[in-house]
Amino acid sequence: MEIKVLQNILGANEAIAAQNRQLLDEHKIAAINFMSSPGAGKTSLLLQTIKNLKSKVKIGVIEGDVASKLDSDKIKGEGVAVIQISTGSSCSLEAHMISLALKDLPLTDIDLLFIENVGNLICPAEFALGEHKKVVISSVPEGDDKPTKYPLIFTETDVVVINKLDLLPYVDFNLNNFRRALKGVNPKVKIFEVSCKTGEGLRNWYSWLLSEVKAITTR
Amino acid sequence: MHELSITQSILDISLDKAKAAQAYKINKISLVIGELTGFVSECVQFYFDFLSKDSIADGATLNFKLVAGELRCRKCSTTFNPKDIMWVCPICQSRSVEVIGGRELYIESIEVETNGDKSPTKYSGS
Numbered sequence A: 001m002e003i004k005v006l007q008n009i010l011g012a013n014e015a016i017a018a019q020n021r022q023l024l025d026e027h028k029i030a031a032i033n034f035m036s037s038p039g040a041g042k043t044s045l046l047l048q049t050i051k052n053l054k055s056k057v058k059i060g061v062i063e064g065d066v067a068s069k070l071d072s073d074k075i076k077g078e079g080v081a082v083i084q085i086s087t088g089s090s091c092s093l094e095a096h097m098i099s100l101a102l103k104d105l106p107l108t109d110i111d112l113l114f115i116e117n118v119g120n121l122i123c124p125a126e127f128a129l130g131e132h133k134k135v136v137i138s139s140v141p142e143g144d145d146k147p148t149k150y151p152l153i154f155t156e157t158d159v160v161v162i163n164k165l166d167l168l169p170y171v172d173f174n175l176n177n178f179r180r181a182l183k184g185v186n187p188k189v190k191i192f193e194v195s196c197k198t199g200e201g202l203r204n205w206y207s208w209l210l211s212e213v214k215a216i217t218t219r
Numbered sequence B: 001m002h003e004l005s006i007t008q009s010i011l012d013i014s015l016d017k018a019k020a021a022q023a024y025k026i027n028k029i030s031l032v033i034g035e036l037t038g039f040v041s042e043c044v045q046f047y048f049d050f051l052s053k054d055s056i057a058d059g060a061t062l063n064f065k066l067v068a069g070e071l072r073c074r075k076c077s078t079t080f081n082p083k084d085i086m087w088v089c090p091i092c093q094s095r096s097v098e099v100i101g102g103r104e105l106y107i108e109s110i111e112v113e114t115n116g117d118k119s120p121t122k123y124s125g126s
């Protein structure tokens, strides 16, 4: 006999993501999901941000980027709470992994939580984690057609950080083409243009983060 | 690819539903998959065969119903299926488009055998 199911395959993930979100809200923690191709600069942006904001807000990190074992020591060196998730062969963080990590973090002592996802522009678009904002980091050497090649993740994200601006003179990357392609699939997206190397453009990024923290803590 | 965890979900949901119907075997699982989900159906059957061993879903066939990606142009409202990864309106060439279909990822139905099953055709040949 046939049984109608009509059930979302990712429903379990979404239910857990909703629980994570609720827990984060209860503790008034702003959670940011960092996504990018490998090497675009998630960890670099994280480290810069921690250095600059740790005296203003209490920061926590969930590190899911396999390539970042070394980096998680660097983050610890900054004195912020960090949980390293070993994702194994997984291509994306999933809500249940975040749920476990949240159990191990000092939630009452965190205002701003960064989640560094696995370096991949396809799979993380499918898995809600319970985050408040999605941030995609796209770097200049990757080319200005990234939003055209991976439209789904660029459609879903709240923010795009264009990183490695210092390399603009050396590569064929047209900022206008990038912005146009991005705004095409996502008219509401916020764009920051930065270099984690020189520090250019980071101030606006920090103000945005602080305003997100404020929005959540004063809610 | 996230097929392994997706396959596990497909199995979990199906076993759940089969159990609720007191079925002793799952023969077929019908899935609806949007083209824009980046989902690769080939490896799912492979993972499924592996994960479903020793369960009542062992040997079940997965049936994939693929749904084409569908976009709508924000400028001229034309709806179209993207031919490749380039999302460009075929009428006005605008790149300002929104996704209106192709993100589906759900189980439509499962076919099971129960003791009260009255469809003898299913048993022919076995």
Ligand SMILES: Nc1nc2c(ncn2[C@@H]2O[C@H](COP(=O)(O)OP(=O)(O)O)[C@@H](O)[C@H]2O)c(=O)[nH]1
Residues within 6 Å of the ligand: A036, A037, A038, A039, A040, A041, A042, A043, A044, A045, A065, A067, A068, A119, A163, A164, A165, A166, A167, A194, A195, A196, A197, A198
């Ligand atoms: N030139 C330049 N290199 C950068 C910049 N940001 C990061 N990198 C380098 O890019 C490489 C990958 O960065 P990482 O933060 O590990 O990327 P992730 O894989 O996304 O975490 C490292 O060698 C960084 O030093 C930047 O703004 N300019």
Ligand SMILES: [Mg+2]
Residues within 6 Å of the ligand: A042, A043, A044, A065, A067, A068, A071, A116
């Ligand atoms: Mg990293």
Ligand SMILES: [Zn+2]
Residues within 6 Å of the ligand: B073, B074, B075, B076, B077, B078, B089, B090, B091, B092, B093, B094
């Ligand atoms: Zn058009």
